[in-house]
Structure formats: structure tokens, C-alpha cells
Amino acid sequence: MFNLTASDRFYLYPYPTDMRKSFYTLGGIVTNQMGMDVQDGDAFVFINKPCTAMKILHMEYGGLVIYHMKLSRGQFSLPEIDFQEGKTVSHETLWSDLVLMVQGIDAQKVKHRKRWIPADRDRI
Template sequence: MFTLGSTLKFHLYSQPTDMRKSFDGLSGLVQNQLEQSPLSGDVYIFINKNRNKIKLLHWTGSSFVLYYKRLETGTFEHPKYDIETGSYNLSYSQIVMLIDGISIKNIEKKKHFQALYNS
């Protein structure tokens, strides 16, 4: 059932979202605000104003799946907006950390190899 993975594209909606919205309401935001097709197979992420609820909308090819998580304490971190690209540049692993409530602000990917040649 959980069909999300690193091969998918993830889009974070930048405005606070009313979590009463379900499949149709969130699909409308994707189509009207993001100007994208909710049937693309991409995953669309929505966070509420208090940042304690998150929804992910995904079209699987035959149906919509809506993932919903509510934090009892704490908040979801809102990722840094990249002005140059006009979007949030998040990898799949950063999406997973965001959903798990792990801070991604100071994440540094370590190099786990030694260069054999100088460039």
C-alpha cells in the first residue's frame, strides 16, 4: 500500500493548507495553484498553518492515495525555499526525515570515499 519511493518526484505546496481538504480539495490545489496535473504520479505535500499536520497526495495510476500524519507534540519543519529555482529542493531522504520530524536544516551529507585521482 505504501508506494512512495526515491523514483518519484515530490512537490511541497508552499502555503498553509486547510487539513479538512481531502482528495478533491487537494487535487484542486495541485491543479489550480501549482498548475500541475494531480494525475501525474508525482507526490504533493501539504502542511497546515500550525505545522503539526501533513498530507501527501499521490495518484498511483488507478486511484488516489492520501497519507496523513498528525504530530501530538512539536512541528514539521518547513524546508528552506530556494529563490533561484523557485521551489523546495528536497531529496527523497529529506522528505522521509521531514515526515519523521527530523530537522533537515543542518543536515550535511558526508563523503564516504577517498578520491583516487586529482581533478
């Protein structure tokens, strides 16, 4: 439990999500709309329309876990997503960008400096 790290892959669902959804309905979005498998171990991030709540669905040892954050003030700042002819179903994001969203820092205004990245994680 509580097993999210920088070595995980994070996929942001780019459309507003009803925060009343839980394990099965969020898993259905991952499978049917994002075209991915929840059991691959990736983390899937969902944000509501006013950008005040976030849920992360993640398969961990023993089962599915949902992390849920509800802001009492302010909004999450989402990364820019390039919608390609309405076909965008997910946006891969980095752990560092997720941390910035949670901390309330605008990722577009942050300057990323060059760093070494393992060959299988070449996404910056």
C-alpha cells in the same frame, strides 16, 4: 497502495493548507495553484499552518491516495524555500528530506555527502 519511494518526485506546497481538504480540493490546489497534473504520478505534500499535520496526495495504481500524519507533539521542520516575487507555487523536495521532516530532523542542519545520482534525478 503504500507506494512512495525515493524514485518518486515530491513537491511541497509552500503555503499553509487546511487539513480538512480531501482528494478533490487538494487536487484542485495541485492543478490550479501549482500548475501540475495529479495524474502524472508525482507526490504532493501539504502542511498546515502550525506545522503539526501533513498530507501527501499521490496517484497510484487504481486511484488517488492520501497519506495523513498528525503529530501528537512537536512540529515538522520545513526546508527553506526561496520565494521569488510571490511566484513560488511548489518546492521540489527529495525523498530523503521528506523522511527527515517526518522523523523530526531539521534538514538545514543535516550535512549531505556526495552520492551518485541517476542523470534524470540530478537535483541535489
